[in-house]
Amino acid sequence: MKFIDDYRDPKLGQRLIDRIQHLSTTPVRFMEFCGGHTVAIFRHGIRQLLPRTIEMLSGPGCPVCVTANQDLDKAIALARQPGVIIASFGDMLRVPGSHSSLQQAKAEGGDVRVVYSTQDALAIARENPDKALVFIGIGFETTAPTIAASIIQAEAEGINNYYVLSFHKLCPPVMKAILDLGEVSLSGIICPGHVSAIIGSHPYDFIPQDYGIACAVAGFEPLDILLSIDMLINQIETEQYRVEIAYRRGVRPEGNHQALKLMDSVFETGDANWRGIGIVPASGLKLSQKYQRFDAESNFAIDPGPAREPAGCICGSILRGISTPADCRLFKNSCTPEDPVGPCMVSSEGACATYYHYGDTGGG
């Protein structure tokens, strides 16, 4: 396929690996922030091919995984309310909340539907004017503008039974939170390609400037990722830290103006609760005053009770980069993709699911 196959050329990939091997002299540790990158790195066996000097860590970039149980419990509680239809991206359904899951709520009679797009959610709202359609808004800056667009469309069409439960999260603030925690020492960060298609590369400028570490925005094909690793190594070896873009066909430094404008008009930043990390100031998106009537939290009484974490699950430390799935004693024992204990095993881009499918040694 155009814009995919060219970036998968194995011969070119091997030559880039040779080059990286040749150039990397000091031991470094990089975090690939995005779960999509973790999957691509494992699927193409990149970890195994990299020289021993380069260690790769998975970051918290999986929206399903970082949704806190307190928040997930709210979605499940809403699914049990009469007259409510829940629309959600598929992966959320199987994530175990404190006492139940969306899937279980559905089995018990809740109207929970999987959608691929907010366009589908709007269609369900149109077809069911006597019910309230609540869309479970998870995702980073890639997805948030699509939710904003759907709200603006609902307003324009006069759809008044469409609500969003907004758990949207922002990447740069949590990167800062992880760096400030100081639990892992990082030499560089591979920034998420499709988040950056929206926000551009400038929001990461603080990473080289304030933390003096390397930074590159990467696409999701193997050559895109190798190019970003090459950039990081180059920055380190020359001690010139900056934000480079290894994915110029999709990412402009200034981002997507129209998407940012829509996001700004519909949302305002607020604190967000990240699984494993906790409340990170100004790292989430809530509906702005003007769009309160689309906000599920202000229009429904939701009381899910106190949240609890699945016993033995260490997703939280995995998301902070201080543990790997292999450190979890439930991994592959009582926790498998068929019968997941935590979200990192449910989500197709969760670290545990990725390690499970592609091997826990970090290879392909």
Next chain:
Amino acid sequence: MCLAIPALVKSMDGYFAEVEIGGLTRQASLQLTPEARVGDYVLLHTGYAISIIDQREAEETLKLLEEMANQPDDYHQGQLYTMVD
């Protein structure tokens, strides 16, 4: 979750477009990329185009990759990256 794939814009009606992905036709919203035109490739994420693929940059990157693969020793000169800046 932030998955986005290249899709070719085949036809448009306002913000709504038919796009082609690997031979399959799908509906897409161009609300986030109003400047997209028929013949453009866009990155499609959950039914929305989030970015128009810059075909010139795509070629530049491939050229850069080829050169990197062929001239590993030029690395520390810092020459290669300036090509795409």
